[in-house]
Amino acid sequence: MLQLHSTEQLLKAIALACAVLSVGIGAWYLIRRPHLHRVTKSLLLLGLGVFPLIVSLTGNIASFEYTLTRPFCGSCHVMGPYLRDAEDPKSNSLAAMHSRNHKFGENSCYTCHADYQMFGAVTTKMNGMRHLFKYVTEYASTGPDGEGGPPIHLYKPFKSEACMQCHSMTAKKYLEQHADQVEQMRSGDVACIDCHNEVHPLALTRRISAKKEEK
Amino acid sequence: MKHQMAKKMVLFSVLGTMVAMVFMASSIIFPLPLLLVLAMSIGQGIAIFALALFLLAVALDLQSSGGSYIPAEEPAAAPEPDPGTEAPPPPSP
Numbered sequence: 001m002l003q004l005h006s007t008e009q010l011l012k013a014i015a016l017a018c019a020v021l022s023v024g025i026g027a028w029y030l031i032r033r034p035h036l037h038r039v040t041k042s043l044l045l046l047g048l049g050v051f052p053l054i055v056s057l058t059g060n061i062a063s064f065e066y067t068l069t070r071p072f073c074g075s076c077h078v079m080g081p082y083l084r085d086a087e088d089p090k091s092n093s094l095a096a097m098h099s100r101n102h103k104f105g106e107n108s109c110y111t112c113h114a115d116y117q118m119f120g121a122v123t124t125k126m127n128g129m130r131h132l133f134k135y136v137t138e139y140a141s142t143g144p145d146g147e148g149g150p151p152i153h154l155y156k157p158f159k160s161e162a163c164m165q166c167h168s169m170t171a172k173k174y175l176e177q178h179a180d181q182v183e184q185m186r187s188g189d190v191a192c193i194d195c196h197n198e199v200h201p202l203a204l205t206r207r208i209s210a211k212k213e214e215k
Numbered sequence: 216m217k218h219q220m221a222k223k224m225v226l227f228s229v230l231g232t233m234v235a236m237v238f239m240a241s242s243i244i245f246p247l248p249l250l251l252v253l254a255m256s257i258g259q260g261i262a263i264f265a266l267a268l269f270l271l272a273v274a275l276d277l278q279s280s281g282g283s284y285i286p287a288e289e290p291a292a293a294p295e296p297d298p299g300t301e302a303p304p305p306p307s308p
Contacts, residue, residue, distance in 0.1 A: 019240040026233040
């Protein structure tokens with residue numbers, strides 16, 4: 001028995017059911033080849049118009065929801081080390097610790113790497129398209145975990161705004177611990193990851209080794 | 216002529232929709248990045264084109280039949296008698 005645990009799964013089930021109905025109506029038309037009378041036209045309107053529209057809408061939403069998850073980010077083989085570290089229950093990297101937090105859960109990559117602004121979801125997904133282009137053109141034929149490909153790097157510096165979604169810069173404990181850097185932090189001269197840089201240790205090692213190899 | 220053309224257009228529309236549905240369903244079952252992007256762009260493009268083709272076919276079909284209602288099962292209406300000839304007399308009781 002199919003069990004639906006989330007809205008995403010429900011939408012996927014609706015999309016698949018509508019796709020099956022649409023294909024069924026299409027197959028019926030191809031086999032029977034009925035005359036184009038009113039009943040046929042109505043059925044075809046369902047099969048070629050209404051059901052595909054539902055598939056399109058629900059499929060888009062379900063797919064978008066899925067693209068926010070860690071398994072999707074890790075589905076490109078170059079992301080292997082990042083994914084393994086984030087899912088390692090013994091790892092003390094920031095990525096792993098945040099992934100163990102239920103507030104991040106399966107969406108830990110997206111939560112930290114999405115642009116934090118009004119159209120952040122759109123700009124993030126546009127960046128995703130760029131990732132895909134880079135993957136196809138530069139990393140598709142690389143070895144396991146992207147070995148042999150160019151080193152992976154962020155397109156732009158990681159902004160502290162992503163951290164500040166949860167970690168307030170006005171909290172008493174924060175002000176006590178960061179008394180020297182508060183102004184620099186607020187002005188953007190110093191970023192959180194300048195000091196807390198154990199985010200993706202495996203990736204960091206790989207990047208350094210890649211640079212050494214280049215030299 | 217237009218009716219035959221409409222039938223062909225509906226046939227292509229059905230085939231296009233079936234391809235688009237299989238494409239989109241496969242991207243939902245196997246959500247790989249490249250497949251997702253292709254299905255949600257090319258797949259939806261094919262589906263929209265197929266729907267437009269179907270609507271055009273319906274419009275053509277209505278135009279060729281003069282917008283008249285063609286029932287599904289009823290036989291075609293008998294031709295009207297020539298106005299020059301007299302109607303046959305009613306059968307005697």
